[in-house]
Amino acid sequence: MGLRSVSVNGDAGKTTEHPWWKEAAVYQIYPASYNDSNDDGIGDIPGITQKLEYIQSLGVDVIWVCPMYDSPQIDMGYDISDYEAVYPPYGTVQDVEALINEVHSRGMKIILDLVVNHTSDQHAWFKESRSSKTNPKRDWYIWKPAKYDSDGTRKPPNNWRSNFGGSVWEWDELTQEYYLHLFCPEQPDVNWENEETRKAIYQSAMIFWLDKGVDGFRIDTVNMYSKPTGYPDAPIKDPAAEWQEAGLVYCNGPRMDEYLGEMNAILSRYNAMSVGECPFTPDPARVLGYVSEKEARLNMVFQFDSVDVGMGSVFKYMTKPFKYTLADVKSAIGRTQKLIDGTDGWTTSFIENHDQARSISRFGNDSPQWRSRSGKMLAMLFASLSGTLFMYQGQEIGMINIPQDWPIEEYKDVDTINYYAEVGRRNPNDPGAQISAKAALQNLARDHARTPMQWSSEVNAGFTSDSAKPWMKANTSAQEGINVADESRDSSSVLGFWKQMLKLRKTYSDCLIHGGYKLVDGDNPTVFSFTKSSTAGHFKALVICNFSSKESELPLIEDLDAAELIFDNVSETQAGARSTLQPWEGRLYIVKKDTEA
Incomplete structure (x- = not known):
């Protein structure tokens, strides 16, 4: 496995200027679970600062810190009681200022979570x-x-x-x-119709931190601020329930563009970036309206097409594990990539965050035999897509879901707990219903992203001392080699692969970050193949991924004979048969065009 030397000189001579956030790779940090600097069992801001050398070594450009504001922690900090203070177990405002300065001293940038659809009821x-x-x-x-x-x-x-x-x-x-309250009862929605309220939000939640040097925000629930006139009932999709899923009713309300324009005016003064969480927005024209450069509202959004694959339609957890096909994955990715096709918009590439289960367990194979290789394949896939790349802590070492035999009591998320209880209420005499619910949660729950970061093979994965009690149990996969210490010593690890892939993404930025996406061999049930054409037209990349634990035939794809393999996740490929894809194999080719001088 590794990068090959190639005759194509990447983007040498490229003069196109892009905003800094377009070519950035962003690394998301969940403070409670990243690194505990004082052995109280809870991650903290100084713990993040301690790990900046490691973070920089990955090759990322930006760190995104999830809510570290003062909070009762009903929803892990997304219930904020004071925007201008820090949750005491995480540290102080001064600790955040020190983190900002240390990040900047390394030539990186830092963004914070902006949670302003609602506050805590303790605000x-x-x-x-x-x-x-x-x-x-x-x-x-x-x-x-x-x-x-x-x-x-x-x-x-x-x-x-x-x-x-x-x-x-x-x-x-x-x-x-x-x-x-669109979320917990302890998270009342703010009335954005009130201009005085909006000004207070802008000052307390945005300007306060922009003045301290943060470089932008990931904006939580960015399309929920403007509520629909009259607050109409939602369509009945769940006849057995009194309350109905209403996201398509309350998202993207009539004044959203106005509010985002006001926010953008502030962010622009600081050359700060914005990436909005944009659920329940199936209309691509509406998404483009948010991210169009001309409209000046948001730089980009997270569309949920890819991470929603396999989710239930009524309740996201009301489904069976792996209830999707590769065609669903291809279609979802195609929709997010198409957003920038011939437009002035921008998109994002991601498959993990704090609200999603681990991607290897959902879309790869997390068995000891295949988890490393399938993790590398997913890294190749998502780092080859256009847009700003977002990766989540632990993704770079191939962290996987909580083991199946862990009891439901180890799950901590309010969403998980409420859903499991709801299934029990609906099916009081059916123990099988909760067994099915547990199976779905083991595949899809948010808890899987929130177990402590795995730094070593120690009892608490090096997240906190062995004698401390972590706020959430560390995944025992840390003792099976999925940890930073072990992978740092192995250049063929998932960690080593991510580092090389991020370098390759920058080398071929004109193609991999900005290039045009085209699905090829779309009907193939096990192999996902696509091309990325450079904006200058000099070359294109071809990415081929085998989403199977069995061998697959290499597809017959135009230009493949003229392509040069530059990166793969199976070292035997160099000497082995070219016509067969190994289980979970990923290959990245470069095709040189005749038009290149």
Whole structure:
């Protein structure tokens, strides 16, 4: 396995200027689970600073730190009680300032999570808002009177289901009204219709940190701020439930473009980047409206096409493991790549984050025999796609899901806990239902991304001392070689492969980052092949990935005979039969064009 020397000189002579964030590789960090510097069992900001040399060695350009703000931690920090303070177990504002300075001193950049659709119910703004109907901040959140049915029973304003189950409406006894929460009851939605509220958000959540030197934001739930007029009921997709999934109703509301324009005006003053989380947006024209350079709203968004493959349609966990085909994966990736075809928009490439299970366990094969090779194949695939590349902590060493025999009690996420309980309520006399739910969670739950980072083969994976009790149990795969220490000593590891792939991505940036994507041999049920054409037209890349634990025939693809293999994840390929793809093999070819001088 390795890079070959090639006659094509990458992008030598390329003069095209691009914004810094287009060619960046971004490394996402989940503070609670990254590195514990003081042995209290919880990761922290100084722990991130300690690992910057390692992070830089990967070849990434930007680190993205998930919410480190002060919070009651109902939803792991996505319930913020003070935007201008840090959750004490993570450290202090001064620790974040030190991290910013250390990142910049290494020539890298840093972005933070911006969570402004909702706050914690412990935020001072909400405490005032719920104190009385006449409080000046009452209108800073979304309050509605009750509805009553024919027999006088009190009902919420509509039938929307929260992202974490139950109604989105919480009754407040003191003021006798409901408030809206698209997530947990402890996460009330902010009223963006109120201009004074928006200005306070911009100052406290954005400008406060931009002035300290952060280089931009990953913006949580970026298309939920503007709610639909009249708050209409959602269509009934789940007849057995009182509350209905409503994402397509409450996302992409009438004033979204206005609000994002205001945010962009601030970010532009700092040359700061923005990447928005954009769920429930199937219309590509609407996505383009958000990321069009001309429209000046967002630099890019995360579309969820790829990570939603295999998810259930009513409840995302209401499905069976691996309920998808390779055609579904190809289609999902094609939609996100097409976004930049002939447009002034930009896209992203990712397959893991803090809200997703590990990609090897979902799309590769996490058995000891194939997990390393399939992890490398997925690295090749997603690092060869156009757009800004995002990778998640542990992805670079091929971390996998929690073992199947771990009990449900080891799962910590509110989404997991609520779903498992809901299945129990719906099926009180059917133990098989919860067995099926556990199987789906073992494949898809957010918990898998949140186990501690695996630094070594020690008991707690080197995340914290062996004598400490980590907030979440470390995956025992750390003792099976999936850890930074072991992989750093092995150039053929997943870690070594990622480092080489990131170098290759930069060498051929005109092709791999900016190039045109074209699916080839689309009907092949086990092999995913595509080309990436350089914007200058001098060469193209050909990527071939065998999504199978069995050998597959090498597809008959135009230009393959003239292509030069420059990178693969199976060392035997150099000497072995060229016409057969090994299980989970990935190959990257370069085809030199006659038009090149």
